[in-house]
Amino acid sequence: MTAPKCVLVGMMGAGKTTVGRLVAERLGAPFRDVDAEIEAAAGKPISEIFIDEGEEHFRALERQAVADALDGFDGVVAVGGGAILSDETRKRLAYHRVVYLSVELADALKRVGLGAGRPMLAMNPRATLKYLLDQRRPLYEEVATLVVRTDGRAPDEVAAEVTAALSA
Ligand SMILES: Nc1ncnc2c1ncn2[C@@H]1O[C@H](COP(=O)(O)OP(=O)(O)O)[C@@H](O)[C@H]1O
Numbered sequence: 090m091t092a093p094k095c096v097l098v099g100m101m102g103a104g105k106t107t108v109g110r111l112v113a114e115r116l117g118a119p120f121r122d123v124d125a126e127i128e129a130a131a132g133k134p135i136s137e138i139f140i141d142e143g144e145e146h147f148r149a150l151e152r153q154a155v156a157d158a159l160d161g162f163d164g165v166v167a168v169g170g171g172a173i174l175s176d177e178t179r180k181r182l183a184y185h186r187v188v189y190l191s192v193e194l195a196d197a198l199k200r201v202g203l204g205a206g207r208p209m210l211a212m213n214p215r216a217t218l219k220y221l222l223d224q225r226r227p228l229y230e231e232v233a234t235l236v237v238r239t240d241g242r243a244p245d246e247v248a249a250e251v252t253a254a255l256s257a
């Protein structure tokens with residue numbers, strides 16, 4: 090059965106989109122970013138989906154988009170930071186190789202700045218990111234088959250570690 094080489098999970102700013110693309114390049118495999126697919130299907134950015142239809146609607150689109158991305162695809166998949174909030178998605182991920190890119194508050198904040206394009210951080214990015222990190226950390230750990238720390242490390246270095254672990 091065809092399955093993704095790996096699925097990247099972790100907080101906003103962990104580098105899932107950036108590192109996922111690099112891992113795919115290193116493996117010579119295709120890459121899918123679930124957020125990009127949701128935006129392409131909706132014909133608008135995620136921030137507009139939040140404004141027009143709300144977070145709950147976005148989460149429903151995300152559940153379906155993750156299921157679609159995992160089905161019959163043999164490349165690298167990056168999901169959005171909140172995808173693991175869904176019980177259904179966590180159950181689905183239990184059948185896959187899941188890499189948790191961990192990041193602590195300081196580096197995540199440096200990377201996302203004021204949260205442009207990330208509606209979850211539209212107000213008070215520092216407090217929100219801290220709250221979400223505390224809330225989600227156990228869920229990332231629950232679905233992970235591998236944890237790779239990203240604090241103070243360049244994307245290429247993180248991608249090299251992920252690729253080496255996948256090939257081991
Ligand atoms: N390891 C890293 N070190 C420094 N900056 C990074 C790192 N990984 C990603 N970035 C930068 O942080 C921002 C968010 O990265 P992104 O890949 O979109 O994260 P995610 O998809 O996990 O939210 C981007 O500007 C990216 O270039």
Ligand SMILES: O=C(O)C1=C[C@@H](OP(=O)(O)O)[C@@H](O)[C@H](O)C1
Nearest residue numbers: 100101124169170171207208209
């Ligand atoms: O953590 C979240 O709830 C979200 C993370 C975003 O993806 P990234 O983690 O790739 O930034 C995106 O799916 C949306 O803005 C919501």
Ligand SMILES: [Mg+2]
Nearest residue numbers: 105106124169
């Ligand atoms: Mg991303």
